Every structure is written in structure tokens, then in C-alpha cells.
Amino acid sequence: MGYINSVLTLGCIQAVSVLGLALFTGFTGQFSLGHAAFIGIGAYVSAILTFYYHVPFILALILGGLGSVVVSFIIGVPTLKAKLRSDYFVIAIMGFGEAVRVVLENLNITQGARGLAGIEKYSTLPVVILVLAVCCWLARSFIVSRYGWRAIAVREDPIAAEMMGINLFATKMLSLAGSAFFCGVGGALLAHFLMYIQPVMFTQVQSTQLVAAVVAGGIGSISGPVIMAIFFIALPEMLRIANMWRLVIYGLVLILIMVFRPSGLMGYHELTELGKGLFRRLKKEGS
Amino acid sequence: MLELNNVTKTFGGIKAVSGFSMKAHPGEILGLIGPNGAGKTTMFNLITGVYKPDGGTISFDGENIGGMAPHHVVEKGIARTFQNIRLFNKLTVLDNVKIAFHNKLHYQLPSAVLGLPLVGRQNKEIIKEAMTYLELVGLQDHAKRVAGSLPYGLSRRLEIARALALKPKLILLDEPAAGMNPEEIVDLKELICMVHREFALMIVLIEHRMDLIMSICPRIVVLNFGTKLAEGTPEELQNNEEVLKAYLGEDYKNA
């Protein structure tokens, strides 16, 4: 029971971060290989707050998210403002992610590459599920608001979006900041689950795992990536697949999805629609 | 009033537009014609801020808009459609128009993220307003359809509805009749005239279909090699040697 519990907890934590990337990639159409840096910032900010300053967990969680938001502006403002083409943005944010790791490795307060140990365990399964639920609500509300419309318009056709009076930079930056927030919260949860963090946990490999979950879950969907995030963590654990094989399979899954089902599990759809559809059908049969 | 003064734009040393000046007055439908590659679409891109002019000024209602970012140009009251139709294909017809209202809603980011009821209320009101634009172009029955699945003629109409929903003072139409059959063109002509009347709009129209442009534009500017070749009423242009030689020649006699 304890084992399944911790696998699920880890899955839900990953889902919070994946939600972040879903906002940026799935709804705004921007690609990133550096989001692990935001998870790292959230993890370190929150862990330092609870570890050194005994800040309440809920506050540390939010500040962890906000810490990532601040950092997202540092990379986002120059690169998004310059309208770099998406390939170049990817390399810029990738380099940025590496730079963040190097900084974490060389600060005193993070205890360098050795990592920070002895963090309190606050991320229990109920807590994590609650946070995931809240985050899903926030993300969904964002998407169905005018801010979400703008993001989706930018994903669909940036030039047409501009001619609708949409500020491309502001829209992309807002999505990046929002995605950094969720990744930061995910990182904060992770730190207070593992009770131990190290800069090496937040590398490009972690970034690619986020991308894998978003792509497999489906572009333009919240529920798809969340389900896939949990699935991608849980399945290999359950099947006891070695870590390296897991990445081999992720890679293969990405190619297969792009080749055979680019919309992923639920591209442009949500689980709730399925519920509504069933409901409608039942009503029809009833009448 | 839209006023272009001595506008120049070069791409890699090639002059796409050079020393071009023109005026469009409120309530006017101005035609912009010229052979392929004459710089017509470039002109639209310059007016809407997609390109920055290398020289000259572009002013709208007395304000210099040359080189302004496209989303600011839109705020000044200019909307456009594209030669090769740029809809948000994965979204529904209604959502395409809804997006035009993104700046007209009153709620701010915090209430949006928290999903407060006022957000839903305002979004609902917008739907009503968006529907009126769909009705205007006759797309009300297609509201729930995915925009990418619309036939060509209807896509054009949706693009026009989307631009109108921005409530512009000036609308730039880039070859709206391209790829349409004669019946569709008649419908389009009616639509443009109706829109022009209803909204007291200023319209600048790029078109290759001479029959269409000659019948709805009281004044036409002819572009060739990025410069103004002639300007006048359809009748004047029909008798203009230069224009006939450069462009209208065969084309017009066929039409």
C-alpha cells in the first residue's frame, strides 16, 4: 500500500509540472526543453524557506511557484521580445536551464552539488491530490478566459492573432510565467516529498519527460497530459522497468505519437466532455 | 483618413515599394489593383505594422502608425483579411469571432485565473454579440462547426466577420474574391456593399477580379513595380494608356 501510495504521489506531483508545460506547449504552441529549471527553482525556493526559515508549507509552496515566475521573466523577456524563431527559443531556454543548474550547484544556501537534505515531508498523497485539483481548476479557468483565448489564437496562427489585436510577446510571456508557476509548485511538492533535492535532478532529461507527457496527453488538452503524467510515472514503476529503458520507451512513444496520432491521447478535448457526452446520451435515451 | 506619404520598403536591396503615396477618405471604398508582385500585399503589411517602412510616413486619423506593432495598429481601428485566409482552424466558427472581443472584456487576470462567476457571465454576453456578426455574414447556422472544415466561400465570410467584430474604422480586404465562382462573387459584392453601408466603414480592397472592383470602387489606385501608376475613377482608368499597357489590357477586355 505504501508503495502504490508513493508512486501515485509522485505521479500527481509530476502532473502539476506537466500542467505547466501543457499551458505553454499545448495551449500557446511554444516548445521548451528547459522547464526542469523552473521545477528546480520551485523546489529550492520552497525547501530553503521551510528548512532554514520554518515558513509554513502552504506559503512555501506558493512562494516556490512565484520564485519560478520571477526567473521566467529573466529568460522570457529578452528571448520572447526578440521574436526568436521557435527553434532558437528552444536552444536559448535549454542553455538557460543548464545555467540555472550551474548556479544551484555553486550557491552556499543550496549546499551546492551535494544537495539539500533533511527537508520536512509535507507532500502526502491527499495534499498532493488537493494541490493538483486546485492547479487544474486554475489552469482551466485561465484557458476559458480571454487570456486563454489569446494563447490559443497565438498557437493557431500568430500572424492572424496579431491582427486580432493580440500582443504576441505579452501573451507568450504570460503563458511562460503561468507554466513556470505550476512547474515551481510541482518542484516544491517534489522537494517536500523526496525530502532531499540535488541540482542534478533538474536536467534536460526531466524537461524532456514533461514534453513527452504533454505530447502524449494531447496538444490543447489539460486532462490528457495530466493523465499521461501519472501514467508515465506509474506504469514503469509498476512494471519495474529500469530507468534507462524508460527513456528508450519515452523516445519511441514520442515518435510513434507524432507519426500515428499527433493529437495524442485527447488532443483538443477534455475528459469532462466525455462525461457530458455520456450524460446527454443518457438523457436522450430517458426521454 | 488613411494617408501614405512617400512610403518605401526594400527587401534585401530590392525595392518592393518606392515613394508611394495615397489617401483614403472616411466612408470610401478604395480599390488597389496592379499586376502580381506589384507590391499590393506589401502595402497592407506596411499599413498593419507587419513590416516597418524604410522611409516615408503612414498616418491614420492624423496619427503616425508607420512601424507601429500590429496589435497597436488594430487598436487604432484597422482590421484586415488575408489573401490566403488565416482562420484559427482548430477552433469553432463562433470562437474565431469571439477572440476579436478579447480586449473588450472587463475582467482582469486574477478573476480569470480563479474562475470567478463574473468571467463566465461576461464571456456569455460576448457570445451573443459574436453571434450577431455571424448572422451578418450568414454563418449563424455554422457557429459550432470547426472553422477548418468550412468550404472556401464561407471561410472568406468568416474572416470578414472576424475582422468586423474588431469594430474597425478601416478594413483592408486582400483579394476576397480569389478562388470564388461567379455566384459567390455576386454574394461577396453584396456583402461588402452591405457592410460598407451598415458600419459606415472605410474599405481598401485589393482584387484581381476587375468586374468586382470596377463595380464597387468609385476610385481606384493602380500599382506597378511598387510605385503608383495611376489613380482615378474606373472610367478614367479604362481610358488610361499607361494602365491598359501595364495591366488592364487583356484582362479587362475579357472581363
Place this chain on the structure above:
Amino acid sequence: MLLQTLVTGLAIGGVYALMAVGYSLVFSILNFSNFAHGVIIMLGAYFGYYLCSSLGLGIGASMLGAMIGTAVISILNEKLAYRPLRLRKAVPLYFMISAMGAAMFLENMVYVTVGSHFYSYPSFFTGSISIGGAYVGLLDIVALSISTFFIILLTLFLNKTMMGTAIRAASRDMLVASTLGVNIDGLLMVVFALAGGFAGIAGVFLGVKYLVYPTMGVITNKAYIAAVIGGIGSLPGAIVGGLILGLVESFVSAYISTTLRDVFSFSMLIILLLVLPSGLFGKTLDEKL
């Protein structure tokens, strides 16, 4: 010291150029950054290593073998991971994701099959020669000459042969090229074979100069930087970008600090992109409306 740093810089720059050419060739035609290219370079280093240390082949034969191996993998990569997307006219984002999947797959296949050991090539070109009082490593000179040789060969191929002309035409406009009767499938096979072949040579050089290990693809990120500096999609850009990056790195390591080297290259890239968003020789990518 100066001359030595210069030659080292040019030599590593030449290898960067070889790698950057692969990124640029693919980009110029398919319009996306082939993130799998770096992993193919890594595989080239492994192929070369096995050929010369296990089979005891000479460096020339090993390099040839590595080139063939990487060319085949590169072609397979295109056929399996990109061709279906191409036929569907997918957007570049999907190509990038597929490329990333291919990179993940290949890199971790090496982990699970070969393991994460570090291997070193047998010693080649260990001596150094003295030019005007400065000692210059023989390996650097060989690397520089061979890179130059292959890049000249590629330039001749692109400019003097029918296939090369077709490739250049396709890089302008693939649709036009295909309507003119160019066989796009065959053309891309040649392009990916070339990119792969160059990856093989570069991989062997990297292996001889450094070590062979699964994440050595990280070095190849720098080749991508080189391609971007030069203006991705441009062949002269790839060469110039590679040389600039090699020289900057070599001078920064020699005169400033080795640990700052990578920070320097990255900052240079970002600053350059902010000033020249399409690199030194890149086409301005004003989208046609």
C-alpha cells in the same frame, strides 16, 4: 601561444563546422532543427571506436566505416521519424518533437546496450610539430585539413552536380522543386546521408580528441549553436559559425578561463540572436502572407 591557440581554435571550429553543416542541410530543406543530429554524431564516435579498437582497423578505415554507419542511421531516422510527418505536411513543432524522441531513443539505447562507460580511442596523431617556434598538435592539423577537405567536397557537390543543384533548389522551395520533377524522397535520402556522413567524421574526431560516452551529444549542442550563429539553413553560415565558435572557445580557455568557456559561448549566442535574430548569414524569415 597565440599561433597554437589559433590552430586549436580553427581545428575544433572545423569539427563544429562539420557538425553544423548537418544541422543546416536538414534545416534548409525541412525547416526544422534536427535535434537527433547530435546523437548521430555520438553514434559515429562509437562506430569509429569499435572499428579501430575491436577490429583493429586504421583511422582512415574506421572513419569511413563510421561515416557509412551514421549515414545509414541518419537515413533511417528520416524514413521512420520524419517522412510520415512530411507527407502529412505537419508543422515544424511536430518535427522537433519527433526529432527529440529519436534523440532520446538512440541515446538511451546506447545506455542500455553499451552502458555508460567512458572509452578512449587508441592514440592517433599524438605528436606535435613546431611552426615558427610554436608547437601545434598534429591531431589539430589533421582535423582541420580533413574538415576543410570534406567541406570543399560538399561545396563542389552542391554546386557542380545535378543532385546538388536539386538540393539547392529544394532549399529555396520544396514545392516548386517537386513540381519540377525532383524526387523529394530520393533527395532527402542524399541530404540525410550527407548530414549523417559528416556526423560520422565529426564523431570520430571528437572521440579521438576527447572520450566516447553516451552523453557526448552535449558537445554537439555547441555545433547547433554554431549553426545558429552562422544562420541556420545557410552552408557558409555553418562553416563561419563553427570557426567563430571554435576560435572564441579556444581563446577564452587560453586567456580567460576554461570553466567560463561554455557560459561565454551561450552568452555570445543569445546576444547575437538579440541583435541579428536570424544569425549572420540566415535568410530573414519574413513569412509570406
